[in-house]
Amino acid sequence: MGKLDNDIIESVPRQSTNSTKWDKYHDDILPMWVADMDFKSPTPIMDALHHRVNHGVFGYTDASQALQQAIIQNALTRYQWSISGNEISYLPGLVCALHLCVRTLTENGDGVVVPGPVYQNINKPVVDSGRQLHTVPMVLIDNRWVPDMDAFEQACAQANSKLILLCNPHNPGGTVFTRQELLAMHTLAEKYNLFVVSDEIHCDLLLDEGLQHIPFASLNDDAAARTITLMAPSKTYNIAGLGLAYAIIKGNTLRTKFNKAKSGLLPAPNLLAMAATQAAYSQCQTWHDALIKYLRKNRELIHTRLADTQCKMAKLEATYLAWIDVSHLNLEDTEAYFLAQKVAISPGKQFGNSQFIRLNFGCSHQLLEQALVRLLPAL
Numbered sequence: 001m002g003k004l005d006n007d008i009i010e011s012v013p014r015q016s017t018n019s020t021k022w023d024k025y026h027d028d029i030l031p032m033w034v035a036d037m038d039f040k041s042p043t044p045i046m047d048a049l050h051h052r053v054n055h056g057v058f059g060y061t062d063a064s065q066a067l068q069q070a071i072i073q074n075a076l077t078r079y080q081w082s083i084s085g086n087e088i089s090y091l092p093g094l095v096c097a098l099h100l101c102v103r104t105l106t107e108n109g110d111g112v113v114v115p116g117p118v119y120q121n122i123n124k125p126v127v128d129s130g131r132q133l134h135t136v137p138m139v140l141i142d143n144r145w146v147p148d149m150d151a152f153e154q155a156c157a158q159a160n161s162k163l164i165l166l167c168n169p170h171n172p173g174g175t176v177f178t179r180q181e182l183l184a185m186h187t188l189a190e191k192y193n194l195f196v197v198s199d200e201i202h203c204d205l206l207l208d209e210g211l212q213h214i215p216f217a218s219l220n221d222d223a224a225a226r227t228i229t230l231m232a233p234s235k236t237y238n239i240a241g242l243g244l245a246y247a248i249i250k251g252n253t254l255r256t257k258f259n260k261a262k263s264g265l266l267p268a269p270n271l272l273a274m275a276a277t278q279a280a281y282s283q284c285q286t287w288h289d290a291l292i293k294y295l296r297k298n299r300e301l302i303h304t305r306l307a308d309t310q311c312k313m314a315k316l317e318a319t320y321l322a323w324i325d326v327s328h329l330n331l332e333d334t335e336a337y338f339l340a341q342k343v344a345i346s347p348g349k350q351f352g353n354s355q356f357i358r359l360n361f362g363c364s365h366q367l368l369e370q371a372l373v374r375l376l377p378a379l
């Protein structure tokens, strides 16, 4: 496939690399499902990895001051959020932290409020641990997916509700919640005295100028005290296979509780992931800018091609995951239907709405074009 765009965003073949996305299906299927991209990571990340590998010793390794500084600086520069080193808790992934949070902050039978449809691994920790899921329907307002706030309040007001699980930016749907929207959610968290866990893994994938990611915990002192923020460089810099995420916890009680529960159960991130993360946050601005432009073009391509169909797609403000309404087809099994067209999508059922599909456009323009050519006759 070779170099793309301004030679910065480069897509390479991934077949036979044990890629979850590429090796699940037969070679003639175009994989547009699980959320990673087909792009090589930025050169500074690869240099940092080579440098670390060349050292040749891979013993127990702690997070460096430089890594901590890179995370602190990233939060300050991108979200104007001031955090300190002791508020960061390193993790080998984000999903395990979602499970840990649910089990640590709630008890069996407690209610957890989740705006959905949502990434399946946000619901799963709730269901798997015997907690009760209070799903708040996402509705379209001004062509953006936002929670129905009356339903949100009803869910928070349930006697057993203890926790709100947010996904911001939202997956799927791509909403970047505004300060006003977040403040409305915070008012309810405070009124009903609920913890908040905010999964912000997609926060550096904002596709339009003028959008701003606002960490829920940065809203005000009360939000800071009741919130665990989960972030990772994995989606933006395409390093999910390395395994590093982190929690930012300002509240002392909450932080002690979380770190105690984590201790002995979750390992530290591996040393290569730490080297990659430090490089990602301190040396990859040019690559990041090029990535956003590249993804924006892909998003526009989808909008243009879908314009002549009955499919609907709301405004996608963030992520490389298009959330497409195919309800006019009235399908029982969207996955099988589109597999017959030789394209693997994520079925909306997985997130909570069987009449939608999620299409991953973190790939070359050419591959996306090819997938759309296959999909359009079926749409």
Ligand SMILES: Cc1ncc(COP(=O)(O)O)c(C=O)c1O
Residues within 6 Å of the ligand: 035, 092, 093, 094, 095, 096, 119, 121, 167, 171, 199, 201, 202, 232, 234, 240, 244, 245
């Ligand atoms: C909202 C969200 N959270 C978490 C994850 C996965 O996190 P991790 O790979 O660090 O466990 C994903 C992956 O798609 C995601 O979309």
